Amino acid sequence: MAALLQGTGAHSTKLNDGGYGCIDQGFGWLKQRVESGPRFHREAWLAAALNVLAEEGPAKLRIDMLAADLGVTKGSFYHHFKSRDDFVEQLLDFWSRTYTDRVIREIGALRVSPQERVLEMMRLIVRERLDRYDCAFRSWAAQE
Secondary structure (H helix, E strand, C coil): CHHHHCCCCEEEEECCCCCEEEEECCCCCCCCCCCCCCCCCHHHHHHHHHHHHHHHCHHHCCHHHHHHHHCCCHHHHHHHCCCHHHHHHHHHHHHHHHHHHHHHHHHHCCCCCHHHHHHHHHHHHHHCCCHHHHHHHHHHHHHC
């Protein structure tokens, strides 16, 4: 942090929450910018987006709203995703890997009749409410 502020007339201070604040002495007023805090992995953004999509619809799937819900800045978003298009592509991949592929893997591993597999798949989808993601993606695709 100190290296980033070198030559700016500002210095860093440790905040009570463990983050760092920036005191801008050049302007004579206190300006704090929290630079640390909970770091979110790409999967946290994607999981939050899936929930927003399923619960509130595609209109609420906005970067600024997701960042506010997660308590992070939009900079965190752009650390993990090149653009909104990249985010959408990764969201589809995350959904597929996390839910669709998982269901196929779990049901495929069962040593039961095909009819029982179908029943188990339906039970899993209902039990974990996985259908809410399918409906949300289909609705979103119809709008795009």
